[in-house]
Amino acid sequence: MSQPLPPLKPLPIKERLSVLFxxxxxxxxxxxAFVAVDATGVRTHIPVGGVACLMLxxxxxxxxxxxxxxxxxxxLLVWVGEAGVRLYSAGQPGGARAxxxxxxxxxxxxxxxxxxxxxxxxxxxxxEEPPQKRSVEQLRGIEGARVxxxxxxxxxxxxxxxxxxxxxxxxxxxxxxxxxxxxxxxACLYGVTEAAVLAAGYxxxxxxxxxxxxxxxxxxxxxxxxFETVVPVAFAVxxxxxxxxxxxVRQRCRDMFRKTRLLExxxxxxxxxxxxxxxxxxxxxGVVDAAFPEDEGLGDVGHRA
Amino acid sequence: xxxxxxxxxxxxLRGRMAIWLLEIRAGVYVGAYNRKIRDYLWxxxxxxxxxGNAVMAWQAAAEAxxxxxxxxxxxxVPAEFDGAKLVSFLPPAVxxxxxx
Numbered sequence: 001m002s003q004p005l006p007p008l009k010p011l012p013i014k015e016r017l018s019v020l021f022x023x024x025x026x027x028x029x030x031x032x033a034f035v036a037v038d039a040t041g042v043r044t045h046i047p048v049g050g051v052a053c054l055m056l057x058x059x060x061x062x063x064x065x066x067x068x069x070x071x072x073x074x075x076l077l078v079w080v081g082e083a084g085v086r087l088y089s090a091g092q093p094g095g096a097r098a099x100x101x102x103x104x105x106x107x108x109x110x111x112x113x114x115x116x117x118x119x120x121x122x123x124x125x126x127x128e129e130p131p132q133k134r135s136v137e138q139l140r141g142i143e144g145a146r147v148x149x150x151x152x153x154x155x156x157x158x159x160x161x162x163x164x165x166x167x168x169x170x171x172x173x174x175x176x177x178x179x180x181x182x183x184x185x186x187a188c189l190y191g192v193t194e195a196a197v198l199a200a201g202y203x204x205x206x207x208x209x210x211x212x213x214x215x216x217x218x219x220x221x222x223x224x225x226x227f228e229t230v231v232p233v234a235f236a237v238x239x240x241x242x243x244x245x246x247x248x249v250r251q252r253c254r255d256m257f258r259k260t261r262l263l264e265x266x267x268x269x270x271x272x273x274x275x276x277x278x279x280x281x282x283x284x285x286g287v288v289d290a291a292f293p294e295d296e297g298l299g300d301v302g303h304r305a
Numbered sequence: 306x307x308x309x310x311x312x313x314x315x316x317x318l319r320g321r322m323a324i325w326l327l328e329i330r331a332g333v334y335v336g337a338y339n340r341k342i343r344d345y346l347w348x349x350x351x352x353x354x355x356x357g358n359a360v361m362a363w364q365a366a367a368e369a370x371x372x373x374x375x376x377x378x379x380x381x382v383p384a385e386f387d388g389a390k391l392v393s394f395l396p397p398a399v400x401x402x403x404x405x
Contacts, residue, residue, distance in 0.1 A: 006351045009345070015338055031320030045323040050336060075326060197356055298345055 005032075008049070010299030011073025013199045014264040016052045018192050018257040021080075021250060024059035027066040034069055038161075049073035052263060053191040055080050073305040076195040080187055082246075095305045097201030106279055108206050113277035116209045120276030124269070125224045140209055150227055158232075158239035177245060178238040184246040185223070185230035188253040190215065195223040196266040201302030202274075221270055230254045241267040267300060307343055307363045309334040309350065312379070318353035321344070351376060 010305075025036040032050040048054060048069065049133050053076035056062065062077070070077050086186070095101060107113045118139055122130040126146065130139055148164075155162030197218055198205050209217025209223070233252045242248045257263065275281075296304055311319060311332040319332065325346060326334035338346070343363055350359045358377025365372040369390070375383055384393040 003352065005317060006349055008321075008324070011325070011338070011342055015342060029320075031316040031323075033320035033323035045328055045396060047323065047325050047327055047336070049324040049328070050338075069324070 007295070008069075009295075009297045010072075010154050010199075010303035011049055012298065012300050013052050013196050013267060016050050016263065017047075018052050018254050018263060019055055019188050019250065020046065020051045020053075021055045021057055022046070022060055023057035024235045025061075027056075027060060027062045029063065029065040029069050032069075034066060048075050051075055053078050053195040054228070055187070055191055058082060072297050074140065076191065076198065078191045078194070080191075085123045094198040094302065095203060096302050099105040100201035100302070101203050101206075103279070103282050104202050104206050104274065107274055108208060110279065113279050114208055116279045117273055121209060121220060122226055124273065138207070139301040143209070146164070147227075151231070154227075154231055158235040160235050160239045161258045178235065181245055181249050182236035182240040184232065185234040185253050186196045186226065188250050188257075189222045189226060189230045190218055192257065192262065193225075193266065197221060197270065198262070199300035200267045200270050201300070202270065221266070221273070223267075224269065224273075225260070225262060229253070229260055229262060232256075307336050307338055307345065307346075307361070309359065309361045310356075311350070311359050312357055312377075314350075314357035314359065315353065315355050318350065318355075318357075321349055321353060347374065 022036050025038045025044075027034065027036055029035070030043065034046045036044045036046055038044075046054070054070065056077060056079045058081065060079075067077065074155070085099055094119065107117055115136055118136050119130050122139055122143065125143075134142070151162060151165060154160075155178065161176075163176070166175075166179065168273045194204055194215060202217060204215045204218045205213070210216035210219040213219070223269070230253050233256050234249055237245055237248045237252060307316070307326070309322060309326065311322065311334070314332065319328070322328070322334045325338070325342075326336040328334050343361070347361055355379055356377075358375070358379045360372035360373055360375045360379075361380075362371055364370065367390075372390070373383070376379075380395045380397070381392050382395060383393050
């Protein structure tokens, strides 16, 4: 037997397609490649290493080998319910960079640094300086009011009847069309953002504006892009008679991510937002040194080579 | 834009290519990646090709707008013509000597 192929390495997030949805199939590995096999036995290769995150819809079964391969190529698997209501997620190992996790935790625990990060997020999100001398809680309040106004304004712009952002997780079909569109759209954004947060070597749970949720930091980062990318898409679809709104929303979200170059911007932006905290970045030496040296990878710093 | 064509390649290499590229016809893979990743993919081809042969073409700043590299024995060989890179098609006898 000849020598084995070179090791599999994750590619940088910015080189990849944003999201890919699969439903009703068996995901497996064939000749080392990621395949989706449907009920009729049709095989479809999925270039899993070229996708930032793979969204698994109901009816998907995943083999052990497929999960292992997704992990090796640094692709996030996200289990989503009907219309993108998230159920569970795993697939890309996170937390590979102790230095970055400690840095992020230090920023979040230092009240002064945390406020600076929150202010930077506010600045990026609304394109203007946040009011002076406000606490994180006060800024959160201001943000909430602005967000409600933006929903209202966009709804009007696209001719959508809008009441409020609400949905009942227990009773999905009760949600109105605009809310369903928004949920499907934000699911796409959260998937890509979580993949980027992990790839950049940070913890999804350690948030600055949001806290106490497994994806707090993902929500913080995603909010910066939300009104620029997915919300207009959701309202545009909600304002038109479309047969399958969720499907339409996610395809347009993908176009929007491409148009706004989201995948290229997101990791550098995360770094800038954390830099605003004003704490020195940790020296990588001495913190991540392992018993044996790690291979240099092609991927982002949070990817395990 | 990036195209890799594999002929007579072992299944594990074909599977490996499908991890990043789309196999649009048997042994024909397409994708869009930067130089670093192209080199990484070609390294996989080099190490996994065994007795097969391969060609990779990509969009480049060259006058033709693209460039390509080959590996393994094939009747089609790259040929330099007055600074331009073309392909010569060898007659059968020559290619047999070349080990086909």
